[in-house]
Amino acid sequence: MTGQLHPAQFHPPRGLANRHVQTLLPRLLPRRRLATSKEVLELPDGDFVELVWAKPSPVSLDAPIFLLFHGLEGSIDSPYARELMATAAALGWRAVLMHFRGCGGMPNRLPRAYHSGDTADAYWLIGQLGHRYPHALKVAAGVSLGANMLVKLVAEQGGDGLDLAGAIAICAPLDLGGCAQSIHHGFARVYERHLLRSLKAKVLDRLDTLPLALDRQSLLAIDSLRDYDDAVTAPLHGFQGAEDYYQRASAGRLLGEIELPTLLLHAADDPFMPAGLFEQLPPPGDAVRVEIARHGGHVGFMEWRDGGLRPWLSHRVAAQLEDWCSPAGSAVWRHRRRVSRSGS
Incomplete structure (x- = not known):
């Protein structure tokens, strides 16, 4: 991957390029069907998070794992969550979403909530997945708030600090102050x-x-x-x-420190973001690929494909998952794990 910025290959249908139309369309269309099961994951501080697994699960314990972090006040019922989980499951991945504290079906126990820079729960979960599925290739994706959290996590942990082959950050509010103003x-x-x-x-x-x-x-x-x-x-x-x-x-200040292969997907017209967001941030490191679409809104990216309106995000994420799960991509991940475990 290259640290340069790239144009995203997303083209909205004629008449549907407006950023608010793109933002709202996924919420107006029928949502993807997805069979799921739930799990409560206990945390070291006595609280818990709720996990949702796509069903049916792959039989093989070595099946690749797709881990998803939702946005502010999102959940498994968010349109993008169901779409991305179903997409990964259809490719044969073991797909799981982590609800941030209090965003599942039950209030969390401790007198706290969650926030954009709260990486500890995600770090704990990735470690638990490593114990359960030690030989499975793993990729994490985050959307909006979950994307900023994920970018911060991979920057903090370095290239070998997480059992991940890569990370995907979608519409990450990398400048939280600027986003609050926008x-x-x-x-x-x-x-x-x-x-x-x-x-x-x-x-x-x-x-x-x-x-x-x-x-x-x-x-x-x-x-x-x-x-x-x-x-x-x-x-x-x-x-x-x-x-x-x-x-x-805010994770934007850490873009130059990321060593894990990371894909950032962004729309230049995202109404949640300040204009020219990446022009105001440090250049991303060589492990980072930033793809910026001219249109797309906030977690919208609806295109005309196969005779109807379809989410480009699932199309792009699927391509990235297949790339990282390919023999070449998998070999890179396994080499990094060997180096990490040897301590060299």
């Missing part, structure tokens, strides 16, 4: 209000048990994601405020 203007406020409703509803249910200097009225009055992060996300997770959280949790 989503607070124009039509994008529709998305901001939707996210705030979901976030505040969860906090309201537990407000009496959380260490926050907020009453019900003050929480309901919050009108921006930045104010929410300042009043809730930051104090719950040990940050001094929204600016401290954004600075420490």
